Amino acid sequence: MDVDHAVLLFAGGVGSGLTGTMAGLASLVSYPVLLAVGIPPVAANVTNSVALLSTAAGTFAGAQRELRGxxxxxxxLSMYAVAGGLAxxxxxxxxxxAFEWVVPWLIVIGAAALLFREPLRRWYGRPGRRPPVPLMVFVIGIYGGYFGAAAGVLLLAVMAVAAVEPLAVTNAVKSMVLGASNLxxxxxxxxxxxxxxxxVxxxxxxCLLGSWIGPALVRRTPERPLRIAIAVAALGLASYLWWKVFAR
Incomplete structure (x- = not known):
């Protein structure tokens, strides 16, 4: 691998670590970067999953305040994420x-979940309509093991709907649980x-550097604009992947 590609991958990792810890969409940056350096889609996906392991370590180092308790x-939750990740x-x-055809649809679902989080939270809170969070973590773990990109969006959406807490805490917990699935x-x-x-x-x-810096930025970022930005970015990623499929 030449120096230019190594620098691009490092920069993509920093952006991925920042995006992942702040927004739950680490692979919005890293997956396209891996494609850009010439790695085929399935190989880029599995390489991405391995590289993103360092995001959990960076989050642990940078989000001690949010992870306390x-x-x-x-x-x-990690037990369910691990089982799902293996599956x-x-x-x-x-x-x-079928990989390239299925993934954009899953990303759109994650974006929609974030855009309509408040209606979903109200629906989720009604008696008899609340899917168990561990079950949802297991299902998202399957998705994360299948395709790393936007698994954080889905997990962040579920955890944000299920619990009332600062986004910074949800983000930090999400990153650790998703790290177990990735592992x-x-x-x-x-x-x-x-x-x-x-x-890798x-x-x-x-990723290690970006995820270490990210939690400090989350503490200073308004929640609603960040959530909308995540969803818009996810839709952009889905559009990009569709374009890659149909441009052949």
């Missing part, structure tokens, strides 16, 4: 031919998937 919650990774290896998938990918390890290293270092 959240250990039990994170551990309990999603296996699913990807079995259905990789499970990444271990499997390391043995059975086409991970581009030369791309510079991107992972960038």
């Amino acid at each position: 959240q250990a039990v919650r994170i551990l309990s 999603g990774a296996i699913l990807l290896m079995k259905t990789s031919s 499970a998938a990444a271990i499997l990918y390391a043995f059975i998937a086409p991970v581009h390890w030369s791309a 290293a510079p991107m992972a270092v960038g």
Whole structure:
């Protein structure tokens, strides 16, 4: 890998770490960057999942204030995320031919969930209509293992609907739980998937730096504009992926 690509991957990692910890959409930056350096879609996806492991470490270092008292919650949800991540990774290896067609639709669902969070929260709070959060974490873990991009959007949407707390806390907990899902998938990918390890290293270092800085920025960012910006960015990513499919 040449120096230009390494620098681009590092910069993409910084942007991904910032976006992930602030907005729940880390792969809005990292996945397109991996495609831009010439890595095929499925290989870019599994490489992305491995590189993003450092985001959880950076979040842990930079969000101690938000993570205080959240250990039990994170551990309990992480068990479901790990199970889902393993299932999603296996699913990807079995259905990789359909990968590029399915993913944009899943991203749009995540964007819609964030745009309509308040109506969803009211609906979610009605008796008999609240899907268990662990079940939703497991399902999103499957999605995260299948395709890393926008898994954070979906998890952030579910956690934001299910709990009333500052966005900074939700973001930090989301990043740790999603990190567990990524870890499970990444271990499997390391043995059975086409991970581009030369791309993982510079991107992972960038993700570590960006995710360490991100929590401090979240504390100073108004919640509603940030949530809308996340959703708009997700729709942009979906449009980009559709364009990639139909431009062939």
